[in-house]
Amino acid sequence: MTASTPTGTRVQFRAVTKQYPGHRALDGVDLDIAPGEFVALLGPSGCGKTTALRSLAGLEQITDGEILLDGSDVAATPVNRRDMGMVFQSYSLFPHMTVLENVEFGLRMRKVGAASRRTRAEEALEMVGLGVHGKRFAHQLSGGQQQRVALARALVTRPKVLLLDEPLSALDAKVRVQLRDEIRRIQLELGITTLFVTHDQEEALAVADRVAVMKAGRIEQIGAPEDLYQRPSSAFVADFVGVSNRLPGTVSGGEIDVHGVLLPLLAPARPDGAAVALVRPEDVRFAAAGVAATVLTTSFLGALRRTRVALADGTELAVQHGTEVAPAEGAVVHLAFTGAPVALAD
Amino acid sequence: MNRVGIEPRAVTRWLILGVIGLLMALPIVAMVEFSLRGAPGEYTLDHWTGILDPENERKYRGLFEGVGNSLLLAVVTVLIVNAMLVPTMVLVALRFPKLQRWLEFVCLIPITVPAIVLVVGLAPVYGVVSRIFGSSIWTLAFAYGITVLPYAYRAVRAAMDAVDIVTLSEAARSLGAGWLTVFFRVLVPNIRRGMLAASVIATAVVLGEFTIASLLNRENLQTSVLLISRSDPYVATIFALLALLFAFALLVIIGRVGAVQPRRSSS
Structure with missing residues (x-):
């Protein structure tokens, strides 16, 4: 299966607002997705991410602003004419149709001839690795297989944009990672513009070209995964993207003094005074000398280990380190900081 | 885990089934026995064969008209339920979910209103109905459409609750389907069993309805059976038996249609 629009479609949100009675789900969202980009x-729940995706699909009517596809406003275009491929969070295969009929459905709506329909549906199923399951029904498939079929069904019509509304959230961890990687592979292969909604930061960082972090109906920060992780523009982003320790300290001259250690600030313009630094677990390490702490718990995570320690003032923090070190619970250790710039909590 | 308390043993199951079956079969067997009675101590098929005897055509004409009227009413009532209730329920579920509780409340009201009270309210309404649609028997289906609402609503609702119709319709819409296609090709096949169950219940209610037809001076199966029972109790019993048999056959046929597996391959 090949893309009919290899360069993809450009998607733009311009000051998009969605107002529900007593609740503003989208509050002037601006977003520009380049053709073929995966955003x-x-x-968190209720931040407006699903509303944004549903607004692009046409399943929600926006209150104000514009949504443009290749420069054309689609506000007046109904869902069934927007030419979007969508995969839903809950299983959405038509239970009374076979897998093949499900995949053919969109083509049937476009009045594609029977022979071409069958060929294209079979190709789409091959693409998601389910070529031999065409005659089965949804209830005969696992959750992961159902979402693969839903992906094939969404892509077979060669839509302008692929919309993924938390398609992995109902799956178990292993299948989730497999399907996540597969979605990215297929997206790159087809060059289709893709908008992916998730509350799982690991998932977002793993597959997207850019990640937009949303809070209370607004985009808090958008950028490449590395940028978001290493240079969060706010405490919310730093806290949400990755695990952050909160260490009280004193800001002075663009640095923060945390337990006698000076750490540079990501935003040095901050006025002097008391503040809370957000320090990544991987920016803290065990050392022969430094800040004394007592080990509370330690967890083996496969390739690495995460240990929770308590400082003398009771502040708890997580330390991420190699598996070769396995500190005993209750042991006294010393901590050092890598010196990476830190964000401050609001 | 101990089986006791989870399900009864096979013997107990058959015993319960047997006792209930016997209780239900007893009046039917008694009806059959009564319909076959001839001279004292003898049994005959005369009452059964007499129904179709051309000589009795005039005598039983009203009865056959009543049967025809009830069948016509059943068909129109089923059409009203499927053409009005089902689309309304789907519309409310998809577009106005906050109205679901109100719709349910309204649909369940008829179960709390005795038929005789309903007729008192319906009598002036039927004055208007008669002026618009005439006084043909089928207009009674408007009233029957109301009396079957609670049963039909529950049957269709159960089927709708079994599938995520919101996601299915959104998926179909996003794939390019218009609302009619969503309704007929995606939703109806998935709530078909509920619609069939609603149709069966509607038919059974209509075939057994007496009060409304009698008080509104219309002739249906039940009013005809009552009328003929005064002159020929045997034939009244035979028709009551046939109505039971018809309802049973309908139940079996529609149950089988509803249970048909989806097609195994596309055309």
Whole structure:
């Protein structure tokens, strides 16, 4: 299966607002997605990420602003004419149709001839690795297989944009990672513009070209995964993207003094005074000398280990380190900081 | 885990089934026995064969008209339920979910209103109905459409609750389907069993309805059976038996249609 629009479609949100009675789900969202780009909308429940995706699909009517596809406003275009491929969070295969009929459905709506329909549906199923399951029904497939079929069904019509509304959230961890990687492979192969909604930061960072972190109906920060992780523009982003320790300290001259250690600030313009530094677990390490702490718990995570320690003032923090070190619970250790710039909590 | 308390043993199951079956079969067997009675101590098929005897055509004409009227009413009532209730329920579920509780409340009201009270309210309404649609028997289906609402609503609702119709319709819409296609090709096949169950219940209610037809001076199966029972109790019993048999056959046929597996391959 090949893309009919190899360069993809440009998607633009311009000051998009969605107002529900007593609740503003989208509050002037601006977003520009380049043709063929994979953008993830990341945020906690109720931040407006799904509303943004549904607005692009046409399943929600926006209150204000514009949504443009290749420069054309689609506000007046109904869902069934927007030419979007969508995969839903809950299983959405038509239970009374076979897998092949499900995949053919969109083509049937476009009045594609029977022979071409069959060929294209079979190709789409091959693409997601389910070529031999065409005659099965949804209830005869696992959750992961159902979402693969839903992906094939969404892509077979060669839509302008692929919309993924938390398609992995109902799956178990292993299948989730497999399908996540597969989605990215297929997206790159087809060059289709993709908007992916998730509340799982690991998922968003792993697959997206850019990640937009949303909070209370607004995009808090958008950037490449590395940028978001290493240079969060706010405490919310730093806290949401990755695990952050909160260490109280005193800001002075663009640095923060945390337990006698000076750490540079990501935003040095901050006025002097008391503040809370957000320090990544991987920016803290065990050392022969430094800040004394007592080990509370330690967890083996496969390739690495994460240990929770308590400082003398009771502040708890996580330390991420190699598996060769396995500190005993209750042991006294010393901590050092890598010196990476830190964000401050609001 | 101990089986006791989870399900009864096979013997107990058959015993319960047997006792209930016997209780239900007893009046039917008694009806059959009564319909076959001839001279004292003898049994005959005369009452059964007499129904189709051309000589009795005039005598039983009203009865056959009543049967025809009830069948016509059943068909129109089923059409009203499927053409009005189902689309309304789907519309409310998809577009106005906050109205679901109100719709349910309204649909369940008829179960709390005795038929005789309903007729008192319906009598002036039927004055208007008669002026618009005439006084043909089928207009009674408007009233029957109301009386079957609670049963039909629950049957269709159960089927709708079994599938995520919101996601299915959104998926179909995103794939390019218009609302009619969503309704007929995606939703109806998935709530088909509920619609069939609603149709069966509607038919059974209509075939057994007496009060409304009688008080509104219309002739249906039940009013005809009552009328003929005064002159020929045997034939009244035979028709009551046939109505039971018809309802049973309908139940079996529609149950089988509803249970048909989806097609195994596309055309």
